[in-house]
Amino acid sequence: MTERIYDQDSHIMDFTARVLTCVPDGDAFDIVLDRSAFFPGGGGQEADTGTLGGHPVLSVSEKDEIIHFRCPVAFAEGTLVEGQVDRETRLSNMQQHSGEHVLCAVLHNRYGVDNVGFHMGSREMTLDVNGVFEPEELAWAEEEANRVVRDDLPITISYPSAEELETLEYRSKKELTGTVRIVTIEGTDRCACCAPHVMHTGEIGLIKILRSEHYKGGTRVYFLCGLKALSMVNLYQAQVHGIDTLLSAVPEDTLSAVQKVLEQNEALKEQRVQAERRLIQILADQAPLGDAPLVLFEDFSDEIIARTYVNLLTARRTGPVCLCLPRVGDPDAYRYILAIQKGSVRPLCQAMNQTLSGRGGGSDAMAQGTIRATKEAVEAFFQSYRQ
Ligand SMILES: [Zn+2]
Structure with missing residues (x-):
């Protein structure tokens, strides 16, 4: 059984011990000493790290009350070796x-x-x-x-x-x-x-x-x-x-200052939704009528607003409408909502997916998906599709 130096004095971390056995173990050596300040791990606490004879101890473990050191170098059996546990750890x-x-x-x-x-x-x-x-x-x-x-x-x-x-x-x-x-x-x-x-x-x-x-x-x-x-x-x-510092608050009021900012943020979001509701009505009224496919690039705060906008447009015009919405963090990709009042958007949806590296689909009346293309490429596609 290895004498455990840490048992009676856990502050002794530099020690001298005699090498009892040293045998090859894979690409390293398994060493047993007569005494150890190294703790081999247990009770929820990790094994100690440190050095033996100035060389790093690769691992420390315990078997049948004997503490084993894995070291990259061999030590002659019977000699004395200096051990040093990593004190801070x-x-x-x-x-x-x-x-x-x-x-x-x-x-x-x-x-x-x-x-x-x-x-x-x-x-x-x-x-x-x-x-x-x-x-x-x-x-x-x-x-x-x-x-x-x-x-x-x-x-x-x-x-x-x-x-x-x-x-x-x-x-x-x-x-x-x-x-x-x-x-x-x-x-x-x-x-x-x-x-x-x-x-x-x-x-x-x-x-x-x-x-x-x-x-x-x-x-x-x-x-x-x-x-x-x-x-x-x-x-x-x-x-x-x-x-x-950001909110000009003092530590006693940090929480209430953050709550205030969040409340302001909520109020602004609500204001933006209301403004967007008015905006889509105006934009829909100004959209060109007719049968030609129409492509639009917008960014709305809310999915419901985007869909409402598409519904307003398809109610007014007979041709298909494609609304492209930006994807966060990817300037060359869009999410699209494609819809038509009567007829089918399927052929247009297929052509878009094919030409603009897209994926997605839906019904005759509406399709949704994503495309990977620049705004210019999307506009060019619609230009040629109309002809
Ligand atoms: Zn304990």
Whole structure:
């Protein structure tokens, strides 16, 4: 069994160990040391990264209580090698993970709920608990968790005997047998867990709940701790500041300022629809009458307006009408509505699709589709079709 240096001191990340075995493993080497500050992953926490003898460790894993290192170079068995865990990553992982213990303990102690899932994502952490909470209950939990941080309580690791475990109360996701590793936050929590944690709650720094959602009958809590929480708060702050600058608002009024802009936007949209309704009536009255196919290029805010316009035109004239509407982000493509009062638009629709790289169809009275062609090409097509 590999001696786990992080068990009693999770801050030792530079260490010397003896190489017990080193065997080729594909294009790399599988190395076993007598001791390791590298955590091989587990309990929701990623394996550590870092170097052995100055060479990058490709991966760390555990099998039958022995920690295996995958390395690009070989080390002679029996020699000593220097190991170095990537400190920043490990410290951050410990902040997130230990923060999860605190948050979960606070919820467990007050509401009796249990942790049923924990995931450390690259952007945020998630904690799944088997209970549903009001926003103010989670707000309380966040504040209480940060009190536990402020109190800077010791976090210790122990391996109780089977008899001690019988009477010990601790949180665990599953029924455990054999040796159980207990992580204790003084006066607050006992939890079975294999990962390295910070040694005092003060090291966790800020515990910030970002949001929550209903999840599988319980709650999924998104949160961050320590420097990652600070980065996220700074990101939020920059967003709010950007919005405030654009809207000449102060942070206390950001939401109402945005609501006001959205209301103004809705009112403008409605005004535009009303103006377009008047406009299509005028345009339809001015459209040339007769049997010749008519092609028009317009942009309306609303599908209903476009269709109403086509209906007004076909009611007035006997020839087919083709309304071309721009496609967002593609200047050389149009959506078309093709219609006629009597007769059929099918032949014209087929000719358009063929000549103008289009697709679409419909009934005798109306067809819809898209074409890929410039305005000039569409006009030229109609010019020649009329002749
Ligand atoms: Zn843990």
